[in-house]
Amino acid sequence: MASEIKWIKIVTDIFDDEKILLIESLPEADTIIVVWFKLLTLAGKQNYSGVLMMNDRVHYTDEMLSTLFRRPLNTVRAALQTFEQFGMIEIINNAITIPNWEKHQSVESMEKAREQARKRVAKYREKQKQLANSNVTCNVTVTHGNALEIDKEIDIEEDIYNICPIKEIIEYLNSATGKSYRYQSNSNKKVILARWNEGYKLDDFKKVIDNMVANWTGTEWEKYLQPSTLFRESNFDKYLNMVPRAPKPVQTNEPSWANEEVRNEHTEEGQAVLADLYAELEAMENGET
Numbered sequence: 001m002a003s004e005i006k007w008i009k010i011v012t013d014i015f016d017d018e019k020i021l022l023i024e025s026l027p028e029a030d031t032i033i034v035v036w037f038k039l040l041t042l043a044g045k046q047n048y049s050g051v052l053m054m055n056d057r058v059h060y061t062d063e064m065l066s067t068l069f070r071r072p073l074n075t076v077r078a079a080l081q082t083f084e085q086f087g088m089i090e091i092i093n094n095a096i097t098i099p100n101w102e103k104h105q106s107v108e109s110m111e112k113a114r115e116q117a118r119k120r121v122a123k124y125r126e127k128q129k130q131l132a133n134s135n136v137t138c139n140v141t142v143t144h145g146n147a148l149e150i151d152k153e154i155d156i157e158e159d160i161y162n163i164c165p166i167k168e169i170i171e172y173l174n175s176a177t178g179k180s181y182r183y184q185s186n187s188n189k190k191v192i193l194a195r196w197n198e199g200y201k202l203d204d205f206k207k208v209i210d211n212m213v214a215n216w217t218g219t220e221w222e223k224y225l226q227p228s229t230l231f232r233e234s235n236f237d238k239y240l241n242m243v244p245r246a247p248k249p250v251q252t253n254e255p256s257w258a259n260e261e262v263r264n265e266h267t268e269e270g271q272a273v274l275a276d277l278y279a280e281l282e283a284m285e286n287g288e289t
Contacts, residue, residue, distance in 0.1 A: 008044040019086045026082065026197060028075055035079040036088070038069045043098055050101025051092075059095035081163065085193065093127060164196040169205045170227065176213045177225045191231045198233075204240055205231070214244035 014020060023032055042060075043050055052060040062080060066073040080096065083089040090097045169192055170183035181188060192205070208230055216222050224230075230239060 006044075008040055010040075019088060022086070022194070022197065023082060027199065028078070031071060031075055032079040032082060035065075035069060035071060035076060036083065039065075039083075039089070039096075039098065042068070043101065050098035052096040052098075082197070085163065085197075164193055165202050166192050168202065172206055173209050173225075173227065173230070176209050179225070181227060185227075188227045191227055194233065195231050195236050200236065200240075204236075208236060208239045211242045211244050212239050215242065 015024075020033065023029055023036075026032060039052070042065075043052055046053055052065075054060060054064075060068075062077050063073060065080075066076045069076060080089065084091060087099065090099055166189055167183040170181050170188060173179070174181055183189070195205070209225075212225060212230055216225055229235060
């Protein structure tokens with residue numbers, strides 16, 4: 001373990017932070033927040049510049065954190081997944097890291113961390129070559145506070161789409177409306193992820209789309225069949241529970257005697273009625289009536 005940091009900095013308005021507010025709306029919100037503070041204090045205790053390491057060779061796994069934090073493994077995994085989605089942690093070479101860790105560090109421990117930071121710079125530069133082969137680019141610098149800062153340019157789209165079926169939802173909407181909304185759009189991803197994190201599932205998104213397509217198609221409201229309207233927080237649950245409008249009956253020029261039984265030629269009763277009508281028409285043509 002590196003030189004231990006005895007305390008970490010926490011801003012007094014942390015519970016007004018957008019990410020914390022979103023977490024508080026999730027199931028097991030209190031436990032997830034406890035896990036976050038335990039991560040921060042563990043990172044300070046180990047003092048590897050925000051990298052969750054037991055020592056220079058072993059990084060903490062979710063199973064290890066579950067044991068240390070005395071929390072169920074599934075809860076810890078859900079918390080880590082949430083933190084990664086919100087950019088509160090990053091996973092580098094399978095190690096959990098806290099970006100911008102220096103903002104949580106105590107001033108008294110900066111001097112102690114300085115030498116360790118210099119040494120780890122060299123190690124991370126070596127890892128850059130390996131990361132490049134995995135389409136991950138890491139930039140490692142020493143900050144003004146002499147703490148290690150890792151700026152990572154990585155395509156995390158695949159991870160997000162594995163968590164939430166954003167692509168499938170947008171494609172379903174496009175198919176229902178004939179539009180071409182992009183699932184890669186940040187605004188579309190944000191609004192869908194927000195509802196997904198509230199506990200809504202794929203079938204809920206599809207039902208919202210189906211309900212509103214049925215209600216708005218062919219009306220002045222059709223132009224609002226878009227992600228920002230359908231999946232907005234203030235609209236989603238209302239649209240999910242809305243009763244779809246019944247389609248208008250198709251107007252035809254059929255005579256009054258062509259009732260439902262006659263039109264449905266695939267029923268035995270309909271076939272019998274048709275046979276009687278054809279017999280009557282044939283008799284009329286032969287002058288028998």
